[in-house]
Amino acid sequence: MTLDELIGQSGEWLKGVGPESDIVISSRVRLARNLARFPFLTRAGEAERAEIHLAVRRALDKLGLGDNGHLYVELDGTNEMTNRFLLERHLISRELANGSGDRGVLFNRSEMLAVMVNEEDHLRIQAIRAGFQVHDAYQDLQWLDDQLDRELEFAFSNEFGYLTACPTNVGTGMRASVMFHLPALVFTKQIDKVFSSVTKINLAVRGFYGEGTQASGDFYQISNQVTLGKSEEEILDLIDRVVPKIVAYERAVREHLIDKDRLRLEDKIWRAFGVLKSARSISSEETMDLLSAVRLGVNLGLLSDVDMSTVNELFILTQPAHLQRLEKRDLTPGERDAARADFIRKHLHI
């Protein structure tokens, strides 16, 4: 398996399948783990960092990912474009992409399992599923965590649980997050109500690319903040109780729009589709906005000319590093906008 094989496609989780997939894009769970015999990365010297990397890689090589192929990408020494490419696919975090020193990521062909090495913690193990399936994602993750636990001695205390570099992750080391597409709530300016009620019950709201990122394309991620004092199941249950409420709210507003404001809604959707099919140059930001409207149109059955997986994939494949990998060269921002418009036209061509 090579990086080039990934270019023209997206991870399995973006195929637009899974429960509630009209509103829930994906369910992701990650675990933070550290090796007991080493300092955390902030206190690790270069040699120790390399040792940690090697120990984790050995364990990963031994167990693989139970899939038809996987790939380990070492980030030290690779160019910025590769890091950006992996980041755009949600395979690595910004912290890993922008970091320095020995580090890397292992992922399988479906891109549903990934292990980041030497991010903020020695290991960040993640599983992702399409649609609303947090428990299933956790099951996948449990399997991987148990396998790794046999090979590596994780830092653990009976009192504090899994020990992590930042005390906000200690205990279960688990962060479960669900990515929503909430265009109707944004369109009707109801989204702030969702945020304020969600943050009241200790859940965090983030943008498309996680911590500290802007919401674009009307995508929002909701995740647990508490990792200590609750079991993994209890944390997942909290997410499980909240997700259907947000889904129901977005659906109700969509129905209301169709009922009371159909003309304005259809106009927005068809204009978006029109621009995407005709533009000769388009920015990433505008693309995200217009794709969001098109996605809503497909979900509501107002647009039947495109399928959901194409729309979902376009959100990722039109990102800057993806376009440049596809073109096999560095592009200026102007060239990028032109390449993006071409790419979208080809994919929306009927």
Added chain:
Amino acid sequence: MGKLCQVCGKREAKIHFTEIREGKKTEMHICEQCAHEKNMSMAFPAVLSQLVKGGGPPAPRESEAVPATCPGCGLAYAEFKAKGRLGCPRCYSAFGPVLIPLLEKVHGASAHRGKTPERVKGALASRRELAEVEEQLAAAVANEEYEKAAQLRDRLREMKGKES
């Protein structure tokens, strides 16, 4: 040589204090001689003078002194406060007294209730079993059941051998 004494500015500071009171942190590095001479009544009226004199009632929990650095990795508590990242697994026990209130604030709890690694589970189970056999042995000796005690002693020896 480490930090200089903040009082005389000449000798190496041998006593390091970090005091957290109502979320405010104060640090102090002094040499042994100055600590005795000054009695430190200015800087840390309660905690330090008690420690230096070696008497008095123990400090209340919220102003409990923590080591200035982690013995495992040498991370200064001040650095953790500044950056929010701990240095190694041992930091959790080293900075425990100040970390627990922080964990309570962030998570609303300070004790783990989730998954335990298999390796730890095994160790916990065998430790529990060991304690049980030790109890039985003590009871057997107390009841003068020497034959049973001998058997238990053999079993204990076997278990301890396995553990090491």
